Amino acid sequence: MTPAMRRRLPDSAKPLVILIGVYVVLFFLLAHRRWAVFGNDTSDFGYFNNMFWHTVRGDFFYASATGGSNLAVHTAFLWALLIPAYWLIPGVPTLIFLQTLFLGICAWPVYLIARRVVQDHTAALILAAAFILLPPIVSQNVNQIEEPSFIAVFLLFAFYFYQMERFGPFMLFAGISCLGRENVPLAIAMFGVYALIQRRAWKWIVGPPAMAIPYFLLALYVILPHFQQGAQWHAMRMFKYLGNTPTAIVWTALTDPGRVLGHLTSQENLTYFVFLIQPLGWVLPFLSPASLMALPDLAINLLSDNTALKVINWHYNVITGCFIFVGTIYAVGRYAPRFGQNQVRSGATAILLLSIAHWFLWFFPHQYQRLPHHESLVRAMRAVPPDKSLIVPVRIQGHITSRAHYDQLNYFRQNPAYARQFEYVILDANERQYPPLITQEFFDSFYKNPEYRMVFAENNVFVFQRLGGESDWKIKPRVGGE
Numbered sequence: 169m170t171p172a173m174r175r176r177l178p179d180s181a182k183p184l185v186i187l188i189g190v191y192v193v194l195f196f197l198l199a200h201r202r203w204a205v206f207g208n209d210t211s212d213f214g215y216f217n218n219m220f221w222h223t224v225r226g227d228f229f230y231a232s233a234t235g236g237s238n239l240a241v242h243t244a245f246l247w248a249l250l251i252p253a254y255w256l257i258p259g260v261p262t263l264i265f266l267q268t269l270f271l272g273i274c275a276w277p278v279y280l281i282a283r284r285v286v287q288d289h290t291a292a293l294i295l296a297a298a299f300i301l302l303p304p305i306v307s308q309n310v311n312q313i314e315e316p317s318f319i320a321v322f323l324l325f326a327f328y329f330y331q332m333e334r335f336g337p338f339m340l341f342a343g344i345s346c347l348g349r350e351n352v353p354l355a356i357a358m359f360g361v362y363a364l365i366q367r368r369a370w371k372w373i374v375g376p377p378a379m380a381i382p383y384f385l386l387a388l389y390v391i392l393p394h395f396q397q398g399a400q401w402h403a404m405r406m407f408k409y410l411g412n413t414p415t416a417i418v419w420t421a422l423t424d425p426g427r428v429l430g431h432l433t434s435q436e437n438l439t440y441f442v443f444l445i446q447p448l449g450w451v452l453p454f455l456s457p458a459s460l461m462a463l464p465d466l467a468i469n470l471l472s473d474n475t476a477l478k479v480i481n482w483h484y485n486v487i488t489g490c491f492i493f494v495g496t497i498y499a500v501g502r503y504a505p506r507f508g509q510n511q512v513r514s515g516a517t518a519i520l521l522l523s524i525a526h527w528f529l530w531f532f533p534h535q536y537q538r539l540p541h542h543e544s545l546v547r548a549m550r551a552v553p554p555d556k557s558l559i560v561p562v563r564i565q566g567h568i569t570s571r572a573h574y575d576q577l578n579y580f581r582q583n584p585a586y587a588r589q590f591e592y593v594i595l596d597a598n599e600r601q602y603p604p605l606i607t608q609e610f611f612d613s614f615y616k617n618p619e620y621r622m623v624f625a626e627n628n629v630f631v632f633q634r635l636g637g638e639s640d641w642k643i644k645p646r647v648g649g650e
Contacts, residue, residue: 183293184279191300192265192272195309198536199264202310203566206545207535209602210566211576212312213260218569219247220254220263232573240395241402243387244315245347246322260313260566267317268309274490275300277324281331281494282516285501288509291516295497298520303447304489306523307481307530312566316486319348323355323490327461330359335371339379346380350387353380354464355487365457388414406474421471428471437470440478443529444485447522448492452499459495462488481530541598544627551624551631552592559590562602568594578604580613590634593620597628 203213215233222230229238229247238244254262275296283292299305308317326341342356357380363372392401400412409431410417421428431437444466445453453459465487469477477484500515507515539545549568552558557573559580568574577595579587581604593614597606604610614620614632624631 184275184296187293187297187300188272188275191275192268195272195306196265196268199268199310200261201536203260203264205536205538205542206563206567207537209562210312210564211562212314213263213566214569214574215565216247216263216313217260217566218571218574220251221258221570222572223251224255224258232569232571233575236397237395239391240397240399242315243347243350243391246315246318246344249318258570260569263313267313270318270321271305271308272300274305274321274324277321277328278493278497280328281324282497282501284331285497286512286516287501288512291500291509291513294513294516294520295500298516298523299493301520301523302489302493303480303523303526303529304444304485305493308483308486310530310535311481311483314483315349316483319345319352320486320490322348323352323461323487324494326356326359327458327491327494330362330372333368333372335375339375342376343379346383350384350392351465351468352487353384353387355461355491356380357384358461358463362457362460365460406472406477409473410471431473432470436475436478440469440480443480443526444488445492447526448496448519449522452496452519453492454495455502456495456498458498459492462491462495539598541596541627541629544629545596547626548594548624548629548631552594556592557590558592558594559587560594561596561599563596563599564594580604580610588619588634592634593632595630595632597630 202208203210211233215231218233219229219231219238222228222232230236231238231241234241238247250263250266253266278299279292279296282295283289286292286295305320308314311317322341322345326338326345329335329338329341338359342359346353346356357377359376360373363376404412404414404417407417409427410420453462465484469484469488472478476482479485496519500512500519503515545564549564552568554571556571558568558571559575559577560568561577565574565576573590575587575590577593580593595606595611595614597611599605611630614630615622619636620632620634622630623633
């Protein structure tokens with residue numbers, strides 16, 4: 169920041185800028201470390217890096233792992249905002265930095281919302297810090313690349329302009345948010361309910377659902393099916409006990425409420441719900457209707473029989489986290505007039521400390537330690553020419569996807585005909601965290617196979633080259649998501 173910029177920046181804003189700057193640097197370095205040492209599954213890093221790699225080469229939103237457009241998985245048009253940055257500096261580190269930047273900037277609208285509610289600059293700043301350290305939010309820095317991390321800032325600015333009763337900017341940011349994913353319009357539609365409770369003018373009651381619901385239906389019944397080319401949408405497999413289409417799921421939920429109630433009150437759901445609200449003081453999110461916008465995503469997560477949606481440190485809880493926190497701000501603000509300035513700041517500090525105290529939900533130290541065979545994995549990847557198709561374990565996918573074709577090793581079991589098209593295979597026999605584990609039988613299926621020859625072997629890391637020339641890619645992977 170230049171001296172001239174510092175002079176123009178209000179004193180009250182400088183701590184916020186410092187907060188965002190320190191946060192972005194710290195969590196970029198942390199996230200980059202986790203990726204660089206192969207600390208965890210990197211399949212989504214690989215997926216989106218490959219999508220951008222194809223996009224900047226003219227194949228818009230194509231992803232090798234699905235054999236089609238990412239728009240068959242999610243109506244995530246918002247990714248277009250990142251194309252210029254990726255074109256300038258391509259690679260996973262760019263995506264990691266942008267994700268942390270977008271998450272850090274969320275402190276800005278949260279600060280503006282909180283300052284107006286609690287009428288105290290310091291308390292608002294503390295609440296902004298508490299938000300970006302809230303487990304569903306801070307975890308996304310060290311999670312993989314996902315759409316909700318980039319949507320959150322637009323949703324929060326939409327709420328801020330709703331709060332300020334500026335209808336035009338509100339509708340603009342709400343509309344941009346809808347372009348992030350097909351579920352976001354449901355949260356936007358809830359602004360109409362919130363406006364009805366507040367007895368606002370009709371444009372506030374009718375405007376949000378009038379924009380969001382038609383777009384939601386368009387996304388669900390026109391855009392997604394167009395790009396799925398007849399394949400089933402992967403999201404429908406997250407509600408198997410209710411049905412396999414949106415209509416069937418809604419119908420079962422309405423006609424068999426006992427089944428739904430039994431699922432909602434399961435031990436898994438109760439544990440998930442406790443860890444979701446515990447960092448916010450249990451009851452605070454429910455003391456204000458400002459949390460209404462969290463209900464659609466919360467309902468989706470609770471109704472699903474896919475355990476992934478109930479993992480606090482995964483991206484399924486970003487939107488829910490945004491609005492239950494906003495509800496908490498309003499709960500603090502409701503009681504602020506009864507207490508002095510110091511008490512309000514103490515309350516904000518307590519929420520910050522609760523956010524920090526739940527670090528165990530997202531920070532796992534072993535994921536930042538180099539593997540004993542780290543250098544062998546690096547040399548194995550270098551043994552494969554960058555223009556060759558490659559199939560690898562999920563731990564290293566985020567490092568090899570700047571190429572036309574790649575995929576996961578487990579397709580040798582799930583779809584052998586598809587997997588055999590790839591020109592190179594990397595095996596890591598040291599891997600014990602992710603399937604498939606490399607058994608002797610699986611290793612011999614390459615080592616003793618005349619269609620393959622070993623080109624690298626070191627510390628139980630192997631590279632095999634398929635003989636017989638390049639693949640014609642007649643067999644396509646699954647379109648529509650995993």
